[in-house]
Amino acid sequence: MDFSLNDDQLQAQKMVRAFVATEVIPTIGEWDRKQEMNPTTLPRMAALGILGVCVPVRYGGQGFDYVTLGLVCEELERGDTTLRVVMSVHMGLNSLSLLQWGTEDQKQRFLVPQATGEKYGAxxxxxxxxxxxxxxxxxxxxxxxxxxxxxxxxxxxxxxxxxxxxxxxxxxxxxxxxxxxxxxxxxxxxxxxxxxxxxxxxxxxxxxxxxxxxxxxxxxxxxxxxxxxEGFKIAMSALDNGRYTVASGATGLIRACLEDSMKYAKERKTGGKPIAEHQLIKQKIGYMQQWYDAARLLYLRAGWLKNQGIRNTRETSVCKWFATDHSVQAALEAVQIHGAYGFSDEYPVERYLRNSKGAVIYEGTSEIHQLMQADYALGNREDRPLRQELPAYDPEFWQSEPAPAAGD
Ligand SMILES: Cc1cc2nc3c(=O)[nH]c(=O)nc-3n(C[C@H](O)[C@H](O)[C@H](O)COP(=O)(O)OP(=O)(O)OC[C@H]3O[C@@H](n4cnc5c(N)ncnc54)[C@H](O)[C@@H]3O)c2cc1C
Structure with a gap:
């Protein structure tokens, strides 16, 4: 496995990072307070091609691979969990299921308008x-x-x-x-x-x-x-993809906690020195870095397996469980590092903490993932081949236009 990012992946990551920095982070606190979805969120994600990032060009998408999907989710949740949730349901659970299980007619009728962002899926x-x-x-x-x-x-x-x-x-x-x-x-x-x-x-x-x-x-x-x-099988295969987006997004949430905590810890002083120099604060930062690195490696492994077309139910489950559990831990530590300010909406860390909790409930609770991992380890559970697997990432197919029909 080679985890270095190629030019396409870096380009997508850079584009989404810039979108989040300029259009999401400055206003998201206000929408969270209003308890409303910014009406421009979905159209902007559509216009930037984010809603079809990991769908072949012939089905209206951008033709990027599954690793890029993870990178995009990490960047989106670095800004706010709600944007990554859009990717989990629209892309991970719905569009990738159409790609995996849909007939050609269903792909044309439902996947194409979802990938272009003309329609939204849930x-x-x-x-x-x-x-x-x-x-x-x-x-x-x-x-x-x-x-x-x-x-x-x-x-x-x-x-x-x-x-x-x-x-x-x-x-x-x-x-x-x-x-x-x-x-x-x-x-x-x-x-x-x-x-x-x-x-x-x-x-x-x-x-x-x-x-x-x-x-x-x-x-x-x-x-x-x-x-x-086949509904149960389809739902479980959809969750293999949804959980991947949740895991990579939660990795972005850990990064948000880490970056905001480092910034605050370098500015805030007690006893005449920045709190970043106190050993107990360093310990929290050290743990957050460890959780971020481990979560990132786990989702990159799952993304790599998806690119190869290898079944990854166990690997996706363990990365979803690890990343979401540790995003709650990271958010708790981030609030603690911010002291009383962390307890108010003057800083985003209280929102990180509230947002982190959903992901240990949806797409399989942490308890369900713990049981799954135990069952794999004990030999009580194994993955059987599906009638229709998620297609491997083949750049020639994913990035090419369909051949013109005879007579065109
Ligand atoms: C913000 C948010 C968004 C969501 N979005 C969607 C969506 O788009 N589509 C969708 O279909 N669903 C969605 N859900 C629902 C989510 O998938 C469910 O909430 C989740 O599957 C857990 O089900 P439950 O809430 O009914 O809890 P229950 O299944 O009733 O579980 C309650 C508790 O019991 C534990 N438990 C249950 N069974 C066992 C067991 N066998 N062994 C040990 N412990 C167990 C659980 O871990 C949990 O702690 C969303 C939920 C939230 C909070």
């Missing part, structure tokens, strides 16, 4: 009564002729009121456990779909989190992703 798995325990979901999809009729409620859905396309998983056979689930692309304009925002959140206040209700929603069979009964 992922709807969780329900009011089930999160970790997805197998016991109660929403249903009943086949009637060439349609499915969807009923049920999805809860805690990022971009619920902003997205045009939802990747929804529901039960097609309620008695068949995880084999009775199927995945569908539901559009927000389908009759019977309603959505609303959830207010009063601890963090990601400048982001969009909500619920979706489906009442007798008629979804054409052409909108089913994969085969009937």
């Amino acid at each position: 992922f709807a798995l969780t329900e009011p009564g089930v999160g970790s325990d997805v197998v016991n979901m109660t929403s249903t999809a009943r086949r009637v002729g060439d349609k499915y009729i969807l009923n049920g409620e999805k809860m805690w859905i990022s971009l619920a009121t902003k997205a045009h396309h939802f990747l929804v998983v529901s039960k097609t056979n309620p008695d068949a456990g995880h084999k009775g689930m199927s995945a569908f692309i539901v559009t927000s304009d389908m009759p019977g779909v309603t959505a609303g925002d959830i207010h009063g959140k601890l963090g990601v206040r400048a982001g969009s989190t909500g619920w979706i209700a489906m009442q007798d929603v008629e979804v054409p069979v052409e909108n089913r992703l994969g085969e009937e009964g």
Whole structure:
């Protein structure tokens, strides 16, 4: 594995870093206080190509690799978690699932407009009564002729009121456990779909989190992703990609804590010297540096495996668990280093702490990842090949336009 960055990766990293420094960091505190998403966030991310960064050019994207996706998420969350959440649901969970499992027709109808940023995608798995325990979901999809009729409620859905396309998983056979689930692309304009925002959140206040209700929603069979009964598999493969974006983003949050803490510790004095010279403050900085380096290496390893087309469920899980747990730790230390100022919104570290907590809950809680790692170690769990793997990164395919159709 070679972790040196190539010119394409450096260029994407530089572009997103500049966007975050000039357009996100100066105003994000204000949007967080208002508890609203800046209406320019999604259009600007679309205009910069960020919403299609890791999608082949032939499907409307920028044709960058999976490592670049991680680098972009790190930069975005260096500014604010809410921007990385957009990437997790729109790109990691939704667009990459379309790339992995979609038919050519579905890619043209849904992936292309998502990659260009004309439409936004979301992922709807969780329900009011089930999160970790997805197998016991109660929403249903009943086949009637060439349609499915969807009923049920999805809860805690990022971009619920902003997205045009939802990747929804529901039960097609309620008695068949995880084999009775199927995945569908539901559009927000389908009759019977309603959505609303959830207010009063601890963090990601400048982001969009909500619920979706489906009442007798008629979804054409052409909108089913994969085969009937493959919904659980598709959801888990989507999480392999979503978790990668969460992990690389959390690495950016650790970096934010580290950089802001170093700056403050060099300026703030006690006993006539900067607090950065006190051994106990240095210890905190040292730990943050260690967590940042380890989290970064873990996500680069997962990104490298994705580029090779190698299954990476275990490696992605361990990096998501490590990076998110340590972003909470780093944010706690950053607040402590800032003293009373860390307890106020005069400095961003209190927002870092509130934002860090969500990521140890969504896309598999830390407890679920701990259990997964134990099960891999004990030999209770192994990855079996999927019918359709995430495509490896082949620059010739990813960066080329499609061949013109005969007669063009
Ligand atoms: C900000 C935010 C955004 C989100 N965005 C989305 C989204 O876009 N799409 C979506 O589908 N969902 C989303 N979610 C939902 C999220 O994925 C779930 O909250 C998560 O899966 C946990 O489910 P739960 O909240 O129902 O907790 P539960 O599953 O009820 O768990 C409660 C507690 O019990 C523990 N626990 C559960 N089972 C076990 C076990 N077997 N062994 C040990 N401990 C266990 C958990 O670790 C946790 O501590 C989001 C959540 C948040 C907070």
